[in-house]
Amino acid sequence: MRHARRLVWSPQSKRDLIAIWRYYARVASPDIADTVLREIERAGEALRRNPLARRVRDELGSGLRSALVSPYTIFYRVRDDDVQVVRVLHERRDFPTIFGRRQRRIE
Secondary structure: OOOOOEEEEOHHHHHHHHHHHHHHHHHOOHHHHHHHHHHHHHHHHHHHHOHHHOEEOOOOOOOEEEEEEOOEEEEEEEEOOEEEEEEEEEOOOOHHHHOOOOOOOOO
């Protein structure tokens, strides 16, 4: 049997989680903030178990994948035996700009 992959949260993804928690704690309650983070963490565990089942996002970065945990998107890469969470962003954010992949218009 193959050994389990590790789930690794990048420093930036940890900052994203803190910002998400603070937002929900401010506009709703700390309990709701905890619930939102638990949902994101559960989704991360699902990625650890089956990381290749999610959407490929090479248009944003080589090897990048994403999983939706509405209203957030978890961006991650599979590296060796690790699933590396890169960012956790609200689905309304401008992903190409954040990942530096803005398409240039040809005029």
